[in-house]
Amino acid sequence: MNFLPVTSESLEKAAKIINSGGLVAFPTETVYGLGADAYNPQAVAKIFEAKGRPKFDPLIVHIAAIKTLENVASLSLLNEETRKKLYLLAENLWPGPLSIILPKSEKIPGLVTAGLSTVAVRFPDHEAALRLISDSGTAIAAPSANPFGSLSPTRAEHVRDSLGHKVDLILDDGQTRIGLESTVLDITGGKIKILRPGGTPKEAIEKLAGKVQCFEPKANDAFTSPGQLKSHYAPRTQLFVLNREEIIRKTCDQSCAFMFFDGFTKDIWLAERGKAIHGREVLRVLSETGDTLEAAARLFETLHELDNLNISRIFAQLAPQQGLGEAINDRLLRGAAV
Ligand code: TXA
Ligand code: MG
Numbered sequence: 001m002n003f004l005p006v007t008s009e010s011l012e013k014a015a016k017i018i019n020s021g022g023l024v025a026f027p028t029e030t031v032y033g034l035g036a037d038a039y040n041p042q043a044v045a046k047i048f049e050a051k052g053r054p055k056f057d058p059l060i061v062h063i064a065a066i067k068t069l070e071n072v073a074s075l076s077l078l079n080e081e082t083r084k085k086l087y088l089l090a091e092n093l094w095p096g097p098l099s100i101i102l103p104k105s106e107k108i109p110g111l112v113t114a115g116l117s118t119v120a121v122r123f124p125d126h127e128a129a130l131r132l133i134s135d136s137g138t139a140i141a142a143p144s145a146n147p148f149g150s151l152s153p154t155r156a157e158h159v160r161d162s163l164g165h166k167v168d169l170i171l172d173d174g175q176t177r178i179g180l181e182s183t184v185l186d187i188t189g190g191k192i193k194i195l196r197p198g199g200t201p202k203e204a205i206e207k208l209a210g211k212v213q214c215f216e217p218k219a220n221d222a223f224t225s226p227g228q229l230k231s232h233y234a235p236r237t238q239l240f241v242l243n244r245e246e247i248i249r250k251t252c253d254q255s256c257a258f259m260f261f262d263g264f265t266k267d268i269w270l271a272e273r274g275k276a277i278h279g280r281e282v283l284r285v286l287s288e289t290g291d292t293l294e295a296a297a298r299l300f301e302t303l304h305e306l307d308n309l310n311i312s313r314i315f316a317q318l319a320p321q322q323g324l325g326e327a328i329n330d331r332l333l334r335g336a337a338v
Contacts (some may be wrong), residue, residue: 001160001164001167001168002168002169003156003164003169003170003172004172005171005172005173006027006128006171010169010171011128011132011135013169014132015136015137017168017169018035018036018037018043018132019136019137021036021037021043021046022036022043022046023036023050023166023167023168023169024036024167024168024169025145025153025156025159025163025167025169025170025171026128026129026132026142026171027126027128027173027174028124028125028126028129029096029097029124029126029129029178030178030179030180030182030198030199031144031146031154031176031179031300032145032153032154032155032156032159033129033142033144033145034142034143034159034163035047035062035132035142036142037138037141038062038109038112038138038141039108039109039139044059044111044141048111049166050163050167051143051147051163052147052148053148054148056114056115057114058114058116058119059113059114059120059141059142059143060120060141061108061122061139061140061141062122062123062139063121063122063139064123064129064130064133064134066087066091069090069102069121071105071107072102072104072105072107072108072121072139073103073104073105073119073121074102074104074105074106077103078102078188082188082190085187085192086102086187088208088209089187089205089209093200093204093205094125095124095125095130096123096124096125096182096199096200097125097178097181097182097198098199098200098205099120099121099122099182099198100185100187101120101121101185101186101188101195102118102119102121102188103188104116104117104118104119108139112141118186118188122182128171128173132171144181145158145167146158146159146162146163147162149232149234150162150234150235150236151300151303151307151335152180152300153300154179154300154301154304155174155175155176155301155304156170156171156172156174157172175297176297177297178296178297179297179298179299179301180198180296180324180331181196181198181199181327182196182198182199183196183197183199183200183201183327184196184198185200185212187209192209192210192211192212193213194212194213196330197214197326197327197330199296199324199327201322201323201326202214202326203322214326232337233300233331233334234337235304235307235314235335236307237306237307237312237314239303239313239314239316239332239335239336240313240316240336241316241317241318241332241335241336242316242318243317244265244317247269247315247317248269248272249272250315252281252313252315254280254311254312255280255282255312256280256281256311256312256313256314257281257282257284257306257309257311257313257314257315258281258283258315259284259285259286259302259314259315259317260283260317261285261290261295261319261320262285262290262295263287263288263289263290264290265317284302284306286298286299286319286328290320292319292323292324292328293324295325296327296328299328316332316336318332
């Protein structure tokens with residue numbers, strides 16, 4: 001495995017690896033991806049093998065220009081109105097943390113889409129990712145670069161420590177900006193539906209395209225978007241998710257971490273404890289001012305850090321259910337599920 005900072009040389013090397021059917025872990029604005037040539041089924045099979053990911057879980061295909069949409073998706077299968085919505089969303093929100101589900105092109109192997117007739121397409125807002133896609137002259141299939149079910153990587157080191165030996169090259173560009181995955185949006189069914197909340201808030205989509213339905217997991221619905229599987233995005237340490245009132249009252253007599261959404265709640269927690277605090281608690285705040293964007297960027301980062309402290313439990317405070325708060329809460333609840 002090679003671990004290299006993003007430079008023209010390392011990007012060139014990465015493009016060659018993609019073209020010869022290898023795996024490259026690369027930065028995006030959301031999380032690091034584990035990329036392979038989307039048109040090469042043998043290369044794509046390596047992604048599933050490396051991640052230990054079930055083959056019924058479809059991958060996102062990354063492109064570097066709206067005009068290449070036609071290569072990966074069959075846009076002629078969309079009706080006029082849906083096609084208009086697609087371009088409205090694409091032109092306003094791409095490049096950005098939004099994956100759009102579209103009818104798949106015949107050129108995309110079934111393994112990428114897990115046999116579905118649709119494909120998730122994303123145009124990432126990250127220079128190195130875009131250069132890698134353009135330089136390799138293909139589309140890149142990439143899930144988050146973590147073992148299946150565990151925390152997503154927001155740093156190249158996270159990839160190295162978990163999947164390093166299974167990847168040909170890791171491109172390092174420091175911490176990712178958004179810090180959690182893209183929003184997965186299905187526009188194929190008439191109504192627009194969020195299958196996975198993520199880096200593009202529902203409000204931004206609704207402003208352009210009107211009312212959006214949110215995915216509500218039902219027992220048999222899990223595979224509509226398998227990122228919706230329960231117990232996903234999980235740290236190794238036991239995670240408990242609490243609302244504001246609950247975390248303020250929560251005490252712990254073992255070694256515990258408290259991950260507050262905002263600084264105000266942490267201050268109240270401290271004031272409630274007075275001198276009773278025994279100093280074994282680890283306290284973290286996702287955003288002092290309660291900004292959901294900042295909190296989202298620190299979520300996986302903080303969970304990775306706490307996971308390495310060998311503590312017995314993590315208590316995490318839910319975010320307000322607005323802006324990126326929806327995606328934060330989704331990841332917390334899935335991380336806490338067993
Ligand atoms: O931000 C991101 O989206 C990152 C970076 C690397 O781009 N990628 C990522 O990929 O999060 P992954 O594989 O971890 O999550 C992809 C999600 C899964 O929930 C999957 O079920 C859903 O997208 N998905 C992919 N194709 C789909 C399809 N055709 N229909 C429904 N859901 C799909
Ligand atoms: Mg993932």
